[in-house]
Amino acid sequence: MHSNRAVKQWVEEMVKLTKPDNIVWLDGSEEEREGLTKQALKTGEMIELDQEKYPGGLYHRTAINDVARVEHLTFICTSKKEDAGPTNNWMAPSEAYEKLGKLFDGSMKGRTMYVIPYLMGPAASGFSKVGIELTDSIYVVLNMRIMTRMGKVAMDYLADSSNFVKGLHSKGELDPEKRFICHFPEDNTIWSIGSGYGGNVLLGKKCFSLRLASYMGRQEGWLAEHMLILGIENPKGEVSYIAAAFPSACGKTNLAMLVPPKSLSGYKAWTVGDDIAWMRVGEDGRLWAVNPEAGFFGVVPGTNMKSNPNAMLTTTKNTIFTNVVLTPEKTVWWEGMRVEPPEYATDWMGNPWTPGNGKNGAHPNSRFTAPARQCPSISPAWENPKGVPISAILFGGRRARIAPLVYQSFNWEQGVFVGATMASETTAAATGAVGVVRRDPMAMLPFCGYNMGDYFDHWLKMVKKTPNPPKIFNVNWFRTSEKGEFLWPGYGENLRVLNWILSRCNGEVGAVETPIGYLPEVDDIDISGLEGVSRDMVKTLLNVDRESWKEEVKDLADFLGKFDRLPGKIKEEYDSLIKRFEF
Ligand code: GTP
Numbered sequence: 001m002h003s004n005r006a007v008k009q010w011v012e013e014m015v016k017l018t019k020p021d022n023i024v025w026l027d028g029s030e031e032e033r034e035g036l037t038k039q040a041l042k043t044g045e046m047i048e049l050d051q052e053k054y055p056g057g058l059y060h061r062t063a064i065n066d067v068a069r070v071e072h073l074t075f076i077c078t079s080k081k082e083d084a085g086p087t088n089n090w091m092a093p094s095e096a097y098e099k100l101g102k103l104f105d106g107s108m109k110g111r112t113m114y115v116i117p118y119l120m121g122p123a124a125s126g127f128s129k130v131g132i133e134l135t136d137s138i139y140v141v142l143n144m145r146i147m148t149r150m151g152k153v154a155m156d157y158l159a160d161s162s163n164f165v166k167g168l169h170s171k172g173e174l175d176p177e178k179r180f181i182c183h184f185p186e187d188n189t190i191w192s193i194g195s196g197y198g199g200n201v202l203l204g205k206k207c208f209s210l211r212l213a214s215y216m217g218r219q220e221g222w223l224a225e226h227m228l229i230l231g232i233e234n235p236k237g238e239v240s241y242i243a244a245a246f247p248s249a250c251g252k253t254n255l256a257m258l259v260p261p262k263s264l265s266g267y268k269a270w271t272v273g274d275d276i277a278w279m280r281v282g283e284d285g286r287l288w289a290v291n292p293e294a295g296f297f298g299v300v301p302g303t304n305m306k307s308n309p310n311a312m313l314t315t316t317k318n319t320i321f322t323n324v325v326l327t328p329e330k331t332v333w334w335e336g337m338r339v340e341p342p343e344y345a346t347d348w349m350g351n352p353w354t355p356g357n358g359k360n361g362a363h364p365n366s367r368f369t370a371p372a373r374q375c376p377s378i379s380p381a382w383e384n385p386k387g388v389p390i391s392a393i394l395f396g397g398r399r400a401r402i403a404p405l406v407y408q409s410f411n412w413e414q415g416v417f418v419g420a421t422m423a424s425e426t427t428a429a430a431t432g433a434v435g436v437v438r439r440d441p442m443a444m445l446p447f448c449g450y451n452m453g454d455y456f457d458h459w460l461k462m463v464k465k466t467p468n469p470p471k472i473f474n475v476n477w478f479r480t481s482e483k484g485e486f487l488w489p490g491y492g493e494n495l496r497v498l499n500w501i502l503s504r505c506n507g508e509v510g511a512v513e514t515p516i517g518y519l520p521e522v523d524d525i526d527i528s529g530l531e532g533v534s535r536d537m538v539k540t541l542l543n544v545d546r547e548s549w550k551e552e553v554k555d556l557a558d559f560l561g562k563f564d565r566l567p568g569k570i571k572e573e574y575d576s577l578i579k580r581f582e583f
């Protein structure tokens with residue numbers, strides 16, 4: 001384990017800085033997991049769930065002020081400010097190393113430093129990448145074991161190379177005033193201090209696989225995206241793959257684990273990934289997507305046997321539940337579980353809780369961590385070294401009005417414009433106000449590791465080396481009626497929309513040309529056997545309201561005006577949109 005010189009040298013340096021009492025190098029073995037779990041149970045960091053009902057199940061509470069990603073405390077530390085761009089917080093690398101260096105100085109005194117080697121991507125793939133996370137949290141270790149391929153497998157992959165992402169994490173004092181998540185893309189380095197919440201501390205996930213990887217992807221000619229990957233098998237047994245970018249808590253996990261409705265029972269859906277896609281151009285000129293993760297860190301509230309049975313079945317064993325309700329019988333409960341609530345229990349904060357006391361028992365951003373291989377719908381291709389070929393890319397978010405249920409872009413460039421200008425209502429996945437509409441380009445606003453203008457340019461250029469690019473679509477499962485009710489049933493029924501999308505990819509169905517793109521004919525969305533949705537409702541769902549779009553393009557002009565490096569092509573697409581509307 002210790003034979004890699006670059007690793008050894010860097011760990012020694014970080015030990016000098018953080019001054020842990022002990023250092024433990026992890027190999028990923030089962031005995032190691034048992035030992036760490038025992039220790040975490042002893043200190044109360046973890047609570048053991050009923051092992052008959054949840055074999056291998058653990059429960060954890062984060063600090064009350066540490067329950068989501070902190071976008072205002074997340075920094076991209078490039079030597080030039082312009083390279084971080086107008087949508088990222090920036091700190092000069094020297095300033096960040098100094099500022100965080102002071103916080104890390106002695107931060108592991110009296111604690112153990114765990115050295116976690118991990119691999120993002122399948123072990124058999126030449127595209128995978130190694131990271132090492134140093135942390136003083138057993139919770140982080142146990143989560144990283146599920147979310148990544150961890151231990152010996154990663155050190156073997158690295159061999160004697162010095163090409164690995166250096167991640168340093170310490171809980172510090174869990175003080176929001178001393179909490180920083182800093183990325184140094186020029187140094188392959190991540191420093192995170194003062195938090196114990198998933199997205200801030202599982203450094204293989206957003207920090208490496210999106211922020212640093214997006215930076216690497218631009219240099220190396222590929223894409224690292226906040227996307228689910230899903231295979232749809234038609235009744236003839238043919239499988240087509242889609243990748244979809246929705247902002248945090250906007251339906252990626254749910255779509256990735258879709259269960260076809262009864263009336264479409266000839267179809268099968270195969271989960272490849274639920275959060276992150278690394279996409280490269282294959283020898284056949286198509287775009288191929290790999291899920292770099294090995295587990296799911298999914299939103300819990302609202303998950304039930306009707307909305308997402310695959311997630312429910314995935315989490316019956318070897319799962320860590322964070323910030324949900326804990327019952328006296330050591331089982332878990334949450335809002336929207338569709339199971340009788342316990343008479344009394346303990347809420348996510350550790351306080352006594354009874355149903356109907358007016359408070360959420362589970363935090364809205366409570367999460368499960370579960371191994372991907374346990375998912376009943378896991379695709380046989382999910383660990384393919386080269387990934388799966390993508391036929392369609394979907395963008396989407398929560399939009400109560402504006403965006404129709406689905407539309408197709410005219411071509412790649414306009415599709416990039418659609419992705420670049422998408423907006424969504426904010427959710428509990430990050431701290432701050434919930435339900436506020438904001439622009440979230442490609443669902444990457446919080447995750448792009450460089451100047452977003454350059455990122456648009458990279459997307460535009462990708463098509464030049466992709467002779468058979470995926471078609472680009474926009475979807476919106478969240479359109480509401482005047483009364484504020486969802487018009488579309490969503491979840492498994494979303495397959496009806498995916499079928500239209502795949503028919504378009506195969507040239508099997510026509511479309512209506514509108515100023516924003518190609519829309520389905522009302523009767524081309526199959527609603528047979530779908531209760532509660534009339535043809536008129538589909539018509540409403542597909543409506544493109546001229547007056548609302550007039551407002552939308554005004555807001556868009558403001559948004560695009562913020563970019564110092566906006567590609568000319570995006571501006572051209574904006575002008576064309578206005579022209580097509582004849583505003
Ligand atoms: P991150 O893990 O934060 O990146 O989120 P995600 O995009 O994977 O979100 P997820 O699938 O966990 O969905 C979050 C919320 O959206 C849950 O409350 C779901 O119930 C809700 N949701 C998901 N799909 C649908 C849908 O098709 N229709 C409606 N109305 N709600 C949905």
Ligand code: SPV
Pocket residue numbers: 068069197198199200205206247248249275297429430
């Ligand atoms: C998200 O917020 O988009 C997540 C959860 O997927 S976290 O890992 O916290 O980023």
Ligand code: MN
Pocket residue numbers: 226247248249275
């Ligand atoms: Mn996510």
